Structure formats: structure tokens, C-alpha cells
Amino acid sequence: MDIETLALHGGYAPDPHTGSTAAPIHQTTAYAYATAAQLADVFGGRAPGYIYSRIGNPTFSAFEKRLAELEGGIGCLSCASGMAAIACVAMGLTRAGDHVVTTKGIFGGTVSFFAKTLARFAVRTTFVDAGKVEAFRAAIDPATRLIFVETITNPGMEVPDLPAIADVAHNARIPLVVDNTVTTPILVRPGRWGADIVVHSVSKFINGHGNSIGGAIVDTGNFDWSSGPFADIQALARRAGKLAFLAHLRMLIYRDLGCCPSPFNTFLHLLGIEGLPLRMAAHCQNAQALAEYLANHPRVTWVNYPGLTSNPYHELAGRLFGGRFGAVLTFGVGSAEAAARFVDRTVLAQNLANIGDSKTLVIHPASTIFQEFTPAERQAMGVPDDLIRVAVGVESVKDIIADFESALEKM
Numbered sequence: 001m002d003i004e005t006l007a008l009h010g011g012y013a014p015d016p017h018t019g020s021t022a023a024p025i026h027q028t029t030a031y032a033y034a035t036a037a038q039l040a041d042v043f044g045g046r047a048p049g050y051i052y053s054r055i056g057n058p059t060f061s062a063f064e065k066r067l068a069e070l071e072g073g074i075g076c077l078s079c080a081s082g083m084a085a086i087a088c089v090a091m092g093l094t095r096a097g098d099h100v101v102t103t104k105g106i107f108g109g110t111v112s113f114f115a116k117t118l119a120r121f122a123v124r125t126t127f128v129d130a131g132k133v134e135a136f137r138a139a140i141d142p143a144t145r146l147i148f149v150e151t152i153t154n155p156g157m158e159v160p161d162l163p164a165i166a167d168v169a170h171n172a173r174i175p176l177v178v179d180n181t182v183t184t185p186i187l188v189r190p191g192r193w194g195a196d197i198v199v200h201s202v203s204k205f206i207n208g209h210g211n212s213i214g215g216a217i218v219d220t221g222n223f224d225w226s227s228g229p230f231a232d233i234q235a236l237a238r239r240a241g242k243l244a245f246l247a248h249l250r251m252l253i254y255r256d257l258g259c260c261p262s263p264f265n266t267f268l269h270l271l272g273i274e275g276l277p278l279r280m281a282a283h284c285q286n287a288q289a290l291a292e293y294l295a296n297h298p299r300v301t302w303v304n305y306p307g308l309t310s311n312p313y314h315e316l317a318g319r320l321f322g323g324r325f326g327a328v329l330t331f332g333v334g335s336a337e338a339a340a341r342f343v344d345r346t347v348l349a350q351n352l353a354n355i356g357d358s359k360t361l362v363i364h365p366a367s368t369i370f371q372e373f374t375p376a377e378r379q380a381m382g383v384p385d386d387l388i389r390v391a392v393g394v395e396s397v398k399d400i401i402a403d404f405e406s407a408l409e410k411m
């Protein structure tokens with residue numbers, strides 16, 4: 001079925017007992033069984049069933065099936081947040097002494113996770129230029145266990161060449177992990193371009209309404225877990241086959257780290273997915289119009305949006321994302337002070353640390369998300385001090401442009 005249909009029907013059919021057309025919120029901690037033997041069988045994996053909502057829950061299952069179908073993957077794990085999803089995947093693939101290759105320009109929380117938190121467990125990370133395939137190859141060493149990229153770096157706005165980087169990863173017999181938060185499966189299924197694992201901050205476009213945090217991990221089915229450098233996952237592959245990595249997470253890393261979401265948040269994410277195809281179409285159309293407007297504005301010094309024909313990633317992004325370019329863009333106004341003045345003077349656009357709400361959002365990353373880094377570190381990460389990030393919403397584009405026009409005039 002097409003993605004518009006899967007967004008509405010994937011993962012859940014009306015409940016056979018009640019006819020409930022919306023997936024029920026299973027607000028429960030644990031699941032009761034009539035006999036000790038039955039519960040022992042579920043614990044032992046000899047019978048299907050839920051045990052405890054930190055490991056699984058029927059509301060999560062509906063969401064996981066729907067997102068796996070949208071991504072064309074073989075399975076999914078729903079997480080408390082995008083960071084929980086990233087941490088769970090990275091910790092599931094690495095041990096002390098291992099190494100990760102990722103890129104500059106990615107989400108600040110993810111940079112912090114790799115450079116600071118994972119480093120505490122003696123896992124090293126190398127940050128390369130997202131646009132240079134050769135840099136990925138050069139950064140790999142015998143201890144590298146994964147490559148991690150964002151489809152469009154946030155806020156760097158670079159587009160890594162997914163099929164070429166997947167080849168680099170696979171030649172080293174390691175998985176390519178792709179954060180598809182900014183593009184969502186509506187624009188791209190990274191598995192189609194060779195990605196092995198897809199992660200999401202569901203808090204963004206998938207939820208779509210800025211009402212709850214969430215994350216997800218999808219296995220695309222591309223990686224052969226029965227070989228490669230992961231001895232424990234390889235052992236599981238004999239029993240779990242292609243689902244070995246997700247089983248490794250659910251029964252160990254995800255379970256032990258407590259990565260699970262809340263059933264109520266998951267219900268809101270399921271609702272969010274229903275309108276995702278329609279929203280993404282409107283988001284992308286508005287972002288294109290706003291980017292073109294800003295590119296012609298005398299007070300704007302630069303605009304970074306792959307939908308602009310002058311953008312160095314225009315051709316690649318068009319090919320990977322089916323002619324649509326997402327709804328996040330950045331632009332510069334010459335200085336950090338001018339950027340702050342612009343943000344202060346918007347009325348419709350809200351100044352907050354999020355993307356992917358239906359509403360238009362703006363933020364000055366250097367003084368907020370990236371304030372824990374020095375100006376030199378920020379510059380190296382592709383976050384200059386005058387950068388303003390916009391997550392373009394689905395309001396009337398006329399009203400969005402009028403708000404920007406007035407803020408730029410008063411800046």
C-alpha cells in the first residue's frame with residue numbers, strides 16, 4: 001500500500017472485541033497470567049505475550065508496526081525520546097575501546113552524546129564533513145562499529161550521500177545508522193539507499209503537534225547480523241534471524257537503560273502519523289517559498305536550504321528525497337546580535353528549541369542549543385554565530401512571510 005494509506009491503517013485494525021477504531025491506550029505497568037507456568041513461558045520466550053511495559057506494551061506495538069511499515073523496515077522499537085533511540089543503538093553496537101564515525105553539523109544533543117557521554121564509556125567518536133564521502137572512509141579504523149548520519153544535518157543543512165556512505169560502511173562490515181527525523185519516511189526511506197538502522201526523534205514531524213517527546217529505532221533488514229563484528233548479536237541471530245539486533249536491544253540494552261516511552265505519548269504519536277503525509281507536503285511547500293523569499297532579501301546575508309537551486313546539495317537531495325527538501329532552513333543576518341533582534345521581533349513564529357511542530361518555530365542555536373560549545377567549536381560544527389534556524393510550519397505561507405518581513409525590517 002502507499003504511504004498515505006499506511007499512515008492511517010498501518011499497524012492497527014479495529015479491535016475485534018470492542019471495534020475501537022483508535023488504537024487503545026494500554027496504560028498498564030505489567031500483564032497478569034493465570035498460572036506461574038504461563039508467565040514463565042513468556043519470560044522464557046516460549047510463548048508470546050507482554051511482561052512489563054519497560055519491555056513492551058500493546059500501544060507501543062501498534063506504533064512500532066505502523067512506523068516499521070512506513071519505513072519499509074522489518075521491525076521497530078519505540079523509545080522515550082530521540083536521544084533514547086540514539087543512545088540505545090550506539091550502546092547496543094559498541095563496547096569500551098570501540099569507535100564511531102559521524103559528521104559535523106548534526107543535532108547538538110547527539111554531538112554531546114557521542115563526544116561527552118559515550119566517551120565516558122571509552123568509545124571514541126570522529127566527526128567528519130558530511131559532504132565528503134572520502135572522509136568517512138579515511139576515518140574508519142579496525143575498532144569502528146557504526147557510521148551515524150542525519151539525512152539533512154540539523155542545523156548544518158548538509159546532505160550526506162547515503163548510498164555512497166552505505167557502501168563505505170558495508171565494505172568495513174559495519175552498519176550505517178541514519179537519523180531520519182528531518183525528512184521522515186514521507187520524503188525518504190533510508191533503507192532504500194542502503195541504511196541498516198533508522199532512528200527518529202518522534203517528538204518532531206512524526207508527532208507533528210509539539211505535544212510529547214518520543215523516539216524510535218527501525219531495522220531496515222539490510223544488515224546481515226549473522227556475520228560482522230558483533231559477537232553477541234551474531235549469537236542471537238541463530239534464534240532471532242534478521243530481528244537479532246532489535247531482540248538484542250529489547251531484551252538487554254533497551255530494557256536495562258529504560259528507554260521505553262509512555263503509552264499516552266505513544267497514542268499521540270500514532271495520531272500524529274495519520275496526518276504526516278499531508279503535513280509534510282505543506283511543510284515542504286512553505287519552506288521552499290520562505291527560502292526563496294529570504295534568498296532575495298537585502299538584509300539576509302545567506303540562506304541554507306537544499307531546495308534552492310544554488311545550494312550545493314540541491315541535486316543530491318532532489319534525488320534522495322524525491323524532489324522535496326524538508327521544512328528546516330537556516331539563514332544568516334551578519335551577527336549574533338542581529339540574529340537575536342530578529343528572533344525577538346517575530347510574532348507568529350515561536351522562539352523555542354524544537355522543530356517539526358505544525359507551527360513555525362525559530363531559534364538562535366549559538367546562544368541556546370550550542371551554548372555549551374566554544375565559538376571555535378561551533379564554527380567547526382557548522383553553526384556560525386549569526387545562524388537562525390527556522391522550522392517552517394503549515395500556517396498560510398503569506399502570514400509566515402509577512403511575519404519574517406516585519407521582523408527583518410525592525411531588526
Ligand SMILES: Cc1ncc(COP(=O)(O)O)c(C=O)c1O
Binds near residue numbers: 082107202
Ligand atoms: C535530528 C535530531 N535527532 C535527534 C534529536 C533528539 O530527539 P529528542 O529531543 O526527541 O530526544 C533531535 C532533537 O532536536 C533532532 O533534531
